[in-house]
Amino acid sequence: xxxxxxxxxxxxxxxxxxxxxxxxxxxxxxxxxxxxxxxxxxxxxxxxxxxxxxxxxxxxxxxxxxxxxxxxxxxxxxxxxxxxxxxxxxxxxxxxxxxxxxxxxxxxxxxxxxxxxxxxxxxxxxxxxxxxxxxxxxxxxxxxxxxxxxxxxxxxxxxxxxxxxxxxxxxxxxxxxxxxxxxxxxxxxxxxxxxxxxxxxxxxxxxxxxxxxxxxxxxxxxxxxxxxxxxxxxxxxxxxxxxxxxxxxxxxxxxxxxxxxxxxxxxxxxxxxxxxxxxxxxxxxxxxxxxxxxxxxxxxxxxxxxxxxxxxxxxxxxxxxxxxxxxxxxxxxxxxxxxxxxxxxxxxxxxxxxxxxxxxxx
Amino acid sequence: xxxxxxxxxxxxxxxxxxxxxxxxxxxxxxxxxxxxxxxxxxxxxxxxxxxxxxxxxxxxxxxxxxxxxxxxxxxxxxxxxxxxxxxxxxxxxxxxxxxxxxxxxxxxxxxxxxxxxxxxxxxxxxxxxxxxxxxxxxxxxxxxxxxxxxxxxxxxxxxxxxxxxxxxxxxxxxxxxxxxxxxxxxxxxxxxxxxxxxxxxxxxxxxxxxxxxxxxxxxxxxxxxxxxxxxxxxxxxxxxxxxxxxxxxxxxxxxxxxxxxxxxxxxxxxxxxxxxxxxxxxxxxxxxxxxxxxxxxxxxxxxxxxxxxxxxxxxxxxxxxxxxxxxxxxxxxxxxxxxxxxxxxxxxxxxxxxxxxxxxxx
Numbered sequence: 001x002x003x004x005x006x007x008x009x010x011x012x013x014x015x016x017x018x019x020x021x022x023x024x025x026x027x028x029x030x031x032x033x034x035x036x037x038x039x040x041x042x043x044x045x046x047x048x049x050x051x052x053x054x055x056x057x058x059x060x061x062x063x064x065x066x067x068x069x070x071x072x073x074x075x076x077x078x079x080x081x082x083x084x085x086x087x088x089x090x091x092x093x094x095x096x097x098x099x100x101x102x103x104x105x106x107x108x109x110x111x112x113x114x115x116x117x118x119x120x121x122x123x124x125x126x127x128x129x130x131x132x133x134x135x136x137x138x139x140x141x142x143x144x145x146x147x148x149x150x151x152x153x154x155x156x157x158x159x160x161x162x163x164x165x166x167x168x169x170x171x172x173x174x175x176x177x178x179x180x181x182x183x184x185x186x187x188x189x190x191x192x193x194x195x196x197x198x199x200x201x202x203x204x205x206x207x208x209x210x211x212x213x214x215x216x217x218x219x220x221x222x223x224x225x226x227x228x229x230x231x232x233x234x235x236x237x238x239x240x241x242x243x244x245x246x247x248x249x250x251x252x253x254x255x256x257x258x259x260x261x262x263x264x265x266x267x268x269x270x271x272x273x274x275x276x277x278x279x280x281x282x283x284x285x286x287x288x289x290x291x292x293x294x295x296x297x298x299x300x301x302x303x304x305x306x307x308x309x310x311x312x313x314x315x316x317x318x319x320x321x322x323x324x325x326x327x328x329x330x331x332x333x334x335x336x337x338x339x340x341x342x343x344x345x346x347x348x349x350x351x352x353x354x355x356x357x358x359x360x361x362x
Numbered sequence: 363x364x365x366x367x368x369x370x371x372x373x374x375x376x377x378x379x380x381x382x383x384x385x386x387x388x389x390x391x392x393x394x395x396x397x398x399x400x401x402x403x404x405x406x407x408x409x410x411x412x413x414x415x416x417x418x419x420x421x422x423x424x425x426x427x428x429x430x431x432x433x434x435x436x437x438x439x440x441x442x443x444x445x446x447x448x449x450x451x452x453x454x455x456x457x458x459x460x461x462x463x464x465x466x467x468x469x470x471x472x473x474x475x476x477x478x479x480x481x482x483x484x485x486x487x488x489x490x491x492x493x494x495x496x497x498x499x500x501x502x503x504x505x506x507x508x509x510x511x512x513x514x515x516x517x518x519x520x521x522x523x524x525x526x527x528x529x530x531x532x533x534x535x536x537x538x539x540x541x542x543x544x545x546x547x548x549x550x551x552x553x554x555x556x557x558x559x560x561x562x563x564x565x566x567x568x569x570x571x572x573x574x575x576x577x578x579x580x581x582x583x584x585x586x587x588x589x590x591x592x593x594x595x596x597x598x599x600x601x602x603x604x605x606x607x608x609x610x611x612x613x614x615x616x617x618x619x620x621x622x623x624x625x626x627x628x629x630x631x632x633x634x635x636x637x638x639x640x641x642x643x644x645x646x647x648x649x650x651x652x653x654x655x656x657x658x659x660x661x662x663x664x665x666x667x668x669x670x671x672x673x674x675x676x677x678x679x680x681x682x683x684x685x686x687x688x689x690x691x692x693x694x695x696x697x698x699x700x701x702x703x704x705x706x707x708x709x710x711x712x713x714x715x716x717x718x719x720x721x722x723x724x
Contacts (some may be wrong), residue, residue, distance in 0.1 A: 029397070029399075029432075029624035029626055029627055030392040030430075030432075030626065035391070062629055062633055065625065065626060065629040066428075066626050066629040066630040066633060067626065068392075068626045070391075070392075121721070121722045124715065124718070124719075125488075126487075126488070126521070126643060126644060126647050127647060129640070129643075129644040129647075130644040130645070130647035130648040130651075131648075132644075133641060133644050133645075133648075134644060134645055134647075134648035134649075135648060159488070159714070159715075160714040160715050160718045162713075162714065222714065223710065240713055240714065240717035240718065240721070241714075241718065242718060242721045242722065245718050245722070262391035263427065264391055264392065264427060264428050264429065264430045265391055267424055267427040267428040268428040268630070271424055271428060271633060271634050271637045272633050272637075274637040274640065274641065275633045275634075275636040275637050275640070277640070278491070278636065278637070278639070278640030279495060279636065281488055281491075282488060282491040282492040282494075282495050282496060283492070283495075283496055285488050285489060285491075285492035285496075285707065285710070285711075286492040286493075286495075286496035286497060286707075287496075288710045288714065289492075289706045289707045289709065289710035289711075290706065292706075292709055292710045292713065293706060293709070302713055304717055304721075305721065310721045344651045344652065344654075344655060345647065345648075345651045346722065346723055347651065347654055347655070348585065348647070348650045348651035348654045349647075349651075349719065349723065350719070350723040351524075351602055351654065351664055352521070352522040352523075352524065352584065352602065352603075352650065353486065353521075353522050353715075353719065354716075354719040354720070354723055355602035355666055356486070356522045356602065356603065356604060356607050357486075357711065357712070357715065357716040357719065358716070359483070359602070359604045359666075359667065359672045360483045360604065360607070360708065361708055361711065361712040361716055
């Protein structure tokens with residue numbers, strides 16, 4: 001392939017004329033007027049946490065690269081600058097300029113926030129991103145976060161999560177009665193209606209509690225992150241999930257700070273956040289598939305919920321939504337926006353993706 | 363929410379000190395040294411083609427915004443600068459700097475290229491992106507395209523496609539015998555082994571051929587694009603698909619041109635292409651869901667393939683892969699890379715996403 005290449009851009013002409021200076025040229029397309037933008041970003045994850053923590057670190061590197069090192073995002077792992085669950089308040093108050101976390105953590109501030117994170121039997125990650133970007137979700141989210149002086153961007157998605165690890169096999173609704181399970185959020189509220197006793201535990205205490213039988217079950221995320229927690233050593237039954245089908249992660253900015261950023265930097269950060277948002281799903285896909293192979297070697301028993309549990313959980317979901325709607329006007333309004341979009345997208349996903357996967361994987 | 367906001371970045375200090383100049387500040391974070399980079403990008407789609415054409419237009423706008431209008435990508439719809447299917451050669455020769463198209467169009471140059479576009483019963487869009495970004499796919503693609511002086515980036519994905527429009531209902535393998543169907547690529551080769559007579563037709567001639575019975579069936583993309591072609595008026599049976607589960611679109615550069623771009627511009631373009639790549643899937647999700655509602659109102663009959671056709675198609679796929687592998691060393695090597703990743707990812711998708719969709723949508 002020794003064709004002659006005709007290139008007409010001024011960039012190339014510049015490079016040709018300068019000859020040996022090409023390498024230096026590459027380093028300095030832009031000249032900055034001597035300002036630097038420095039952004040302190042705190043996360044709710046440990047430094048270098050797989051997939052989620054790594055994703056935000058990579059995002060920060062790419063912002064630096066694409067801005068000629070003039071926009072510097074310093075990422076602080078949990079508790080290094082502010083407590084893991086203190087990032088919302090710290091950012092709202094301007095002590096940090098940005099944080100990476102999940103909107104369902106802040107449901108105590110506003111019940112509606114949990115819906116931005118996802119809900120049982122809710123959007124898949126692709127449906128969630130469709131709703132956010134093309135169905136009005138982002139605008140609604142920004143409106144509600146605006147009340148807290150915050151401006152959210154999409155910052156990732158866990159993709160479909162597993163239902164959790166159980167010490168004993170669950171063959172019926174009866175088997176769930178009184179079980180103590182670590183499960184947070186709307187999923188926990190649905191499971192409570194099925195007879196589960198949901199408990200909250202710090203990440204570092206879950207394994208021991210499961211090992212000792214202080215709890216009977218726990219959910220976490222999916223194969224890639226669960227395998228690192230070692231749950232397979234003390235609970236052999238691993239259930240497919242319905243409670244967190246595509247949990248949203250957020251990259252949220254202090255709004256007053258965001259508004260001062262130059263237009264081109266806002267676009268750069270938004271687009272690179274969208275890239276991170278997507279890549280995290282692909283990374284989860286890749287790492288979950290690899291970890292599942294390992295888990296199978298460890299003798300984990302992969303299980304599906306009995307039909308009566310799925311049916312009861314769907315009924316419970318609508319009760320939970322009714323309860324939340326009666327307590328919170330924001331939740332109620334948001335659900336009214338979400339429901340028709342959810343129904344419409346389920347119909348297409350069933351016809352397209354679900355029928356495809358049925359044909360491919362039986 | 364009247365909290366005092368403490369912001370410490372120099373950008374904000376600059377903005378504060380300059381007061382009324384803030385708006386102007388926003389326009390000129392960077393000072394360019396007087397160069398502009400201009401990129402001619404030709405597509406294989408008509409100007410403003412929904413989702414795919416719009417996506418690349420939006421990408422070009424964002425590159426301009428994020429670079430302070432110093433990187434200008436001019437998008438030319440099909441046949442405006444080079445013929446729709448002439449973009450590969452024109453870019454390889456340096457007549458244009460970039461193109462937006464699909465790698466399966468170039469299988470005549472190298473049979474392996476069709477695998478970068480997807481294959482029947484192959485990767486979903488998320489699995490494809492996982493393979494590309496985390497499973498080594500992109501590196502293999504760049505190696506092969508490098509032989510043609512080309513450098514590909516991910517430029518979108520159609521997500522799962524529908525199996526096509528049939529004038530008569532297909533109840534058995536027997537019903538397929540001798541049917542003339544417009545279906546290209548590896549899907550066409552699989553269908554040929556099932557007794558279909560695959561034909562190729564320019565987009566503008568498909569509707570009339572289907573209306574007159576010159577062809578008995580056609581596939582296109584999915585509800586959002588198919589509805590605009592009007593096929594529902596002349597063929598009522600619309601089948602879920604297995605032949606193009608996540609077709610890749612490409613944003614490919616002339617490699618010698620790409621190599622001259624400054625590092626920060628390479629990063630910017632790559633990240634914004636990754637954003638386009640993801641957003642196109644979410645946009646297809648949104649628009650397909652909306653169009654499906656319309657199609658239902660028009661009385662379209664939504665159908666699934668009989669089991670014997672699915673089974674025969676899977677067997678045919680392996681024959682097609684064997685044939686292609688015996689004819690092309692590149693195809694054979696690439697398939698050997700793809701197959702284990704495909705098997706591994708199917709196992710996770712089945713446990714996670716497929717089981718979830720079964721629970722949610724029955």
